[in-house]
Amino acid sequence: MINHFKLVCSPDANELTLKNTQLLAHQLGCEVVDSLALLKAEEAYFQYLDNDLSLSLLLDDKLSDLKFDLVDGEIGFRACRVSKSNEVVAKAIGCKPHYRPKVLDATAGMGRDALVMAMLGCQVLMHERNRAVYLLLNNALQRLAQNTNFNSIAERLKLANNNSLTTISHITNQAENIDVIYLDPMFPERKKSALVKKEMRIFKLLVGEDPDANELLEEALQANVKRVVVKRPKGAPVLAEKNPSHEITAKKFRYDVYLK
Ligand SMILES: C[S@@+](CC[C@H](N)C(=O)[O-])C[C@H]1O[C@@H](n2cnc3c(N)ncnc32)[C@H](O)[C@@H]1O
Incomplete structure (x- = not known):
């Protein structure tokens, strides 16, 4: 590390x-x-x-x-083409035709999922505890805000350098009116390291694993929100041995959805 x-x-x-x-x-x-x-x-x-x-x-x-980039490259490309009806994340967080939940992304990382949720029209509060990841993401958000095609999206994204384990209950009891807590903790990579993208290998060197992911889900389930959504690789066990209300599956991962 x-x-x-x-x-x-x-x-x-x-x-x-x-x-x-x-x-x-x-x-x-x-x-x-x-x-x-x-x-x-x-x-x-x-x-x-x-x-x-x-x-x-x-x-x-x-x-x-x-370097994190929310405008160019693979994710910028994907985010530009977010389709409101087919993004599984829209279903997982409970978007409806005239309703967009306010989301706390408690494991912000490279900000990719948060960007997609913001493009769907959600306000997203992002928490990232790793200082280096926070600084890189903060810089990517500043560049997003400077891009005239994306500045309205950037306005929906707020980032803080916090450990969600200690801040979830405080944030969700404030006047922030958070509807959904979104979790995507690191998961031990099962593929041979040579097959894993270089970007992800560097990211792992910085962050390591998230051994407290179970506690994070337990904390989130006690918070004053309507639902908690956990992104998991396909076939991975549920966090904290808590079975979700339902699952939504995508090609490489699934969402465990806990309705409160
Ligand atoms: C797999 S990455 C998230 C990727 C992100 N969903 C994306 O789309 O880029 C997990 C991130 O969550 C952060 N993290 C894990 N536990 C956290 C906690 N308790 N509070 C804040 N950040 C946390 C890690 O530092 C790491 O950057």
């Missing part, structure tokens, strides 16, 4: 990159270096290039980068 972070900034960086780097260095209190030389296995380096924040680390002894 990665446990040490630094910031890298070229001495020739432009004004915007320097400004963003200094701000982040101040927030993180971490060292700024001018090159990626001597990167060790347990280290990762944040790097700004203008507005884009990425993380560099060693994967199989090779330098690899991770």
